[in-house]
Amino acid sequence: MITLLMLLDSEEERALFTALYERYRHFLWYIANGILHDESLAEDAVQEAFLTLTRHMDQVEGADSTRTRNFCAAITRTRALDILRSRSRHPQVSLDDNPEVYEEAQQAPDVLDEVLERLDGARIADALAALPDHYREVFTYRYLFEMSEKETAEILGLSEKNVNARLFRARKKLQEALRDVREEER
Amino acid sequence: MGKTVSEKKIQNGLQVLFDREWRELPPEGVIAQEHTFSDAFLASMRQMSRAAETPQPAGKRIPWKRYVSRFAAAAAVVLVVGLGARILLPGMAPKSMDNAVPAYSEAGAQEVRSGEMTENAYSGGAEPHRGTAAGVLSQEAGNASAGTGAAGVTPAEAETVPAVGDKTAAVRDYAGESAVADGLTVRVRLTGAGLQLTVINQTGKAVTAVYEGLAGNLPAPAPGERPELTVESGTESTLVVEETMPANDAGVYEAVVQIDGTEYRVELTPAS
Known part of the structure; x- marks a missing residue:
């Protein structure tokens, strides 16, 4: 996970990223666990979500903004659904x-x-x-x-x-x- | 270009939906009590936080290169010492892969297919320090636990396998059941050279097995780079994948194989 910070360009982004983690990690885990019903997989989903966040920090206005909160939740939900699909016996291929x-x-x-x-x-x-x-x-x-x-x-x-x-x-x-x-x- | 009515309305609806869902969440303290992140996860994040908060001299970034070069130097020392020990101590040298593959025994496979765990059908537990075991999967096995163990691997044969740790294996589909077409047996072995996937085909038609990579270690190999194996009926074939096998947090090695279009998860659990 320490490599995540290396992916960020500036000290400001690293500080913001750390603030996001401290602020939302439990909520994001709760959201992921609600989808996956597995604590370890939910942790994986949260880590994946933070990895995705490093590539979209331009969408993050501030750690306390409603938009940021929703953005973090949306990404976590997407990553949790990805994990759920990858573990499904028949991966869903949408027409x-x-x-x-x-x-x-x-x-x-x-x-x-x-x-x-x-x-x-x-x-x-x-x-x-x-x-x-x-x-x-x-x-x-x-x-x-x-x-x-x-x-x-x-x-x-x-x-x-x-x-x-x-x-x-x-x-x-x-x-x-x-x-x-x-x-x-x- | 401005937003259309529907884009604005959907955006508004999504906002309402998010606010509603957020209100339904329990308070932060309750969630924090309900779940504590694993030590490894927290440690890595704390390390990350500390690195971010550590003041750096003006114009300088965190010296990642120094950390990486130190790690590389330590890894090189371990490699040199390991190779030296193998050269100086012939008993530690790996034996050839040909010798490492045990002969297929129909008797052993049959025992596992019928769900009976006998000495013939299981070597990992009987000889816990002899290195390896293989998983067997068949329709008749009925469940994953019956498929755990090695078909046709006698203790004597197991001794020829390089010691890479004691493993038992089970092949499971994503529903946790061992279910492949009648007459098809999949044997998995972890050796010093990597993962060996042996397919024994008595189905009456050719089947294709494709190694999809390690579970949880995406990305999987590109379609053109996936090791593939076509096995004619009445024959058996082995695919060797040279890959480092990192265990997951539970100490279980997981790989994904696809047989005739269906994906299966292969679990290699260290023997107790």
Whole structure:
């Protein structure tokens, strides 16, 4: 782990990194353990998350910022899910990762704006919470943290094309979920 | 370029979701009491923190190069002393790999397949200082524990294996069960030359085994660099992977192999 600090460019980044560790290590472990149900694996996920953080310190505003806290939590959740998938007997290969979906995305009309316009944050949060993890992850990095396709692809271990395809599918899923909510309201 | 309505709305929804989840977390003190990070993890992080806090002379960085060169010098001394001892003491020299591979014994394999642990089927425990043992996996074994041990490795044969530590082995899939197609046996051995993966194929068709790397030590070899083995039916073949085998925190060596497209975790547990 000492090599992590060597990966950082400046004293400021090293100090910030240390502060993040001191501030969030227990919470991040709790989040990882909630996914993995294994204390040692949860520690591994936290270490992996801190390793990923060294490459994205530009996203970190300050140790106490809400955005930073959410960013650390998102990365930890992603790394924990990676560990969970790698230990699964049949690794999940999403059909959404088929780059052909990307071509479909270029042509299909997107009416999500219309669907979302009249809904409040809490309702949208409910629909997002019900989405499969891999869809919520891509939304989180692209929209909440406003990361580029390239950065998102790096964190998720996907190609940029696959990030686009997954984003397209995630939007469609959200649209379907919200349509159901609106129909129930009528 | 500005954000679309949906991007803003999703961002807002995600923010609400994060805040909600964060509120549901127990207080920090409760979590800290619930889990204490392992000593090794904490020690490394504390070391890291100290290194970061240590004031460095203006314009100078932490002298990592000095630390690395000291470590390299110490490693070189250990290597030279080790090699010298092996040359001066012939009894310590490793024997050839050909001698290290025990002959396959159908009787031994059959015993393990049927779930019986007999002397023939297990050498690691019977001869704990003779070095090695091999894991056997078959559909008939039924569970992983029945597959633990060495098929067809007699104590006499085990003596020819270079002493690299006492190991027993089990081959398991990710569900913790030993389940490969009928007639397929996988034997794993850890020797001084690395990991040996022997596939004995009585399935009636050729199978392919691919070594995927050590579990938990990613990245795995690139697809073109993965050692691969095609085994015709009615034959057995051994793949040798020259790799240092670091044990995980629990002292268990783990590797990943893929047989006909299904991944299996190979565990080599030091014998007690």
